[in-house]
Amino acid sequence: MATVSLEKLVKRYGSLEVVHGIDLEVADREFIALVGPSGCGKSTTLRMIAGLEPVSGGNLKIGGRVVNDLPPRARNLAMVFQSYALYPHMTVRENMGFSLKIAGQKPEDIAPQVEEAARTLDLTHLLDRRPSQLSGGQRQRVAMGRAIVRQPDVFLFDEPLSNLDAKLRTQMRVEIKKLHAKVQSTVIYVTHDQVEAMTLADRIVIMRDGYIEQVGTPEDVFQRPKSKFVAGFIGSPPMNLKDAEIADGQVVFANGDRLPLPARFRDRVTAGQKVTFGLRPDDLYPAGHGIHSGEDADVHRQDLRVILTEPLGNETLVFSDYAGAEWVGRMLNPRRLSPGEALPFCFDLSQAHLFDRESGRTLRG
Amino acid sequence: MKGWRPPAPFLLLLPAVLVLAAVVIIPLILSLYSSFTPFRLTQPASLFTLIGFRNYVRILTDIEFWTAFGRTVLLLTVALNVEMLLGLGLAMLVEKATRGQRLLRTIMMFPMMFSPILVGFQFKFMFNDNIGLVNNALQSLGLTDQAIPWLIDGSLAFFAILVAEVWSSTSVFAILILAGLLAMPKEPIEAARVDGCTPWQTFRYVTWPFIMPFAYIAMTIRSLDVARAYDIVKIMTDGGPAKRTELLWTLISRTAYADARMGLANAMAYVAILLSILFTVYFFRKLSAARTQIAAEW
CATH class of the missing domain: 3.40.50.300 (P-loop containing nucleotide triphosphate hydrolases)
Incomplete structure (x- = not known):
């Protein structure tokens, strides 16, 4: 020993x-x-x-x-x-x-x-x-x-x-x-x-x-x-990591799509800051097919179009299109989805991450 | 009624059988037959006189034959062991080389590229008692002030022949063992080091069992080589002086061609071949045992 x-x-x-x-x-x-x-x-x-x-x-x-x-x-x-x-x-x-x-x-x-x-x-x-x-x-x-x-x-x-x-x-x-x-x-x-x-x-x-x-x-x-690298390496499928900018107290993606700034990052970012937004597939799910962890207020609802699904039996991985990129979500109690179908998704923002785009370090304390 | 037609396989094999018969089977039978006759090249008619086992009885009771036989076995044993050790050492050194390994491998094979006759001449010159390099070196270094009669004294001449043999053929062992070392997986060696082995124990318990089959292949090849040793000895001493370095095949060729007693020489040759077969069988047994042990897939 x-x-x-x-x-x-x-x-x-x-x-x-x-x-x-x-x-x-x-x-x-x-x-x-x-x-x-x-x-x-x-x-x-x-x-x-x-x-x-x-x-x-x-x-x-x-x-x-x-x-x-x-x-x-x-x-x-x-x-x-x-x-x-x-x-x-x-x-x-x-x-x-x-x-x-x-x-x-x-x-x-x-x-x-x-x-x-x-x-x-x-x-x-x-x-x-x-x-x-x-x-x-x-x-x-x-x-x-x-x-x-x-x-x-x-x-x-x-x-x-x-x-x-x-x-x-x-x-x-x-x-x-x-x-x-x-x-x-x-x-x-x-x-x-x-x-x-x-x-x-x-x-x-x-x-x-x-x-x-x-x-x-x-x-x-x-x-x-602590970093974008760790966030992307740990977890399967990997965390959705998308580049964005902070503007008007919101997370703004390259194509102009926006998400509310998660509460815990409000004091940690400045307007115009270049960031990488991270959300695990577990925290992006079709409404009614997932569990959110925080307050209702932290859940952002958005209609997304399904590109592709990977049914795993007990759950289905849903690939959808948002902010000009592909996002992976996890659907519990799955039902059959067809590509092209649009349905309401929940973004559980209490679980979201923000990283500094340059250094890759996390922006939370 | 149709004529008898030989079956197709028979016909197809016939050319090969004919060629084999002409170049192998008939000479073999003829030589075996002649070993039961007093056949002399100078008296062709003697080929037709059968004398039973008299040639065999004669050589088996001949001290000269047994001396040559014993000397051949001695040369075989000593040369193989020395070559084995040197070859192993060389192979392990070359395997350690991180740079220029291919060049070293090629250089290592140089001795194999020379005809044994030339090797014989070269060593005959080097061991010459008057003008040889060896005596010159020994005298210049002040190790002796005498001209050592390398090729004249019986045991010194045996030693000189041994040196020439070892020089020319150590690379057979080195190359084969090196092949074994390169083919061997590295992890068991690392596992042995972590398991607490000293470098010697790693070699003894892990590396050696791995390369043993390769060493036995080299042994088999070289035992046949040495058992028919002729060229180097013929040039360096010609079995002399006064038969002090006579080996089986120098004796056989002398009996066959100088003395023209072909029947007797053939009988000797059959005994000599028996020796070779025994060694080959022995090493093949060892080889297959070693292969099973490391579970080789070849």
Whole structure:
């Protein structure tokens, strides 16, 4: 069990800097998810923590000890790789017991630990198979078993579910959550899938181009995104983000369409300010097919023409035309809609966001 | 009544069978047959006198034959092991190179581009006791003031031949093992490092099992090569002096052509081939075991 601290951590490849001095404190037993688009530096950061990439600058501490120059074996971590990285010439049993064997434990001490982990992960009947005889999900479980057996201070996961099909991914996500509840260890989990991050993590770290955009609980990053980037990255389908200007106490879009200025931003904007207006699909719904969260006064009603629908069964995503752009709304208790149909929509403005167009930062306090 | 027509498959295979018979099967049978005769090139009629197993009995009780046999096996064992180790080292170094790897790979293969005869001549010159580079270097460095008789002393000459063999063929191992290293996935190595392995343990438990099949392929190829070693030895020492470096095939060619005892030489050749087959079978077994172990898909 240990804390992990990143202090001004930098990674350079030659003259190319890919991680620009990031700071992060991971508490003991915390589950942290690093998310971001490809190339944002999340995997590089994880590999620096693991010791697989040398640290180019700043400090990396595990359990309060600076480990910058320690090899991976001296850091007491376990890592689960995207490709599982099992040893193909060893059986499941040998794979799981390998780190203990390397640590010099006796075979009779290793066996019960391996069996215990195998029971936890429901692998007992597979112990004598080789990785090539296992399915993707089973291999994934073996990779996790190999990590558990070590009883490491910190678990590192590098996109562990990316190679699984959607159904198995959901299943394994639950397994990982249960596992964390059971082993109570510090976890750093890298993923590009924001659903995984939201469902698993205590706190989410959103990275972009080698910088940390925001750190916060899943509720934080979803409800109070600090920037346009976070707002667009977290949530599915993504938030509607449209450029606008403030005029006459209203939000005015490029084509002249207007929405009332949401109450909580009234003191924070000035006339003529260039902004980006953000509204989640959940807060844009056909009248009577959604739930508004605030006062009635905050709901703006407007007739919109439907362009396209995506029925998902329990809900329908409705693409409609407004302010010269396409907006996505979410329709609960859906009924069949046909393209071209016009119907009244509700804009729940108490949930709207405004970002400074230049800096992309949020305009709320 | 129609005449008998041979079935189509038979007809279609016939040309291939005829060619094979002419160039492989008949010479093989003929040579096997002649190993049971006292056939001498100078006395053609002797081809028709059968003497049963007398040639085989004779070579199997001949100390000279067994010495050559033993020396060949020794050369095979030592050369293969040395080449294996050097090749592994070379391959791992080249694999680490971040720049110029293709150039290094090409340079590494240079020795394979020379005819063994030329390699023989080159090393014969280098190990010459009077004008050779090796003695010159040793003397200039003050390591010795004597002219070491590299190609005259029996064990020194064996060593010189070994050096020439190793120089010319280490790259076979290096190239094949390098292929293995390049084909190997990197994640298991990283997993091993995180799992607590030292660099040596990573090599021992993860890298080595992966490249073992490649090493065995190289072993198989090279064991056949060394078992029929002839050209380099022929040039450097010609089995001499006084048969101190006689290998199986120098002995066989001497018996066949210098002594013109073709029947006896053929008998020796069959025993020599048996040796090659044994080594090949051995390494193929090892190869398939190693392949199963890493679950190779080839």
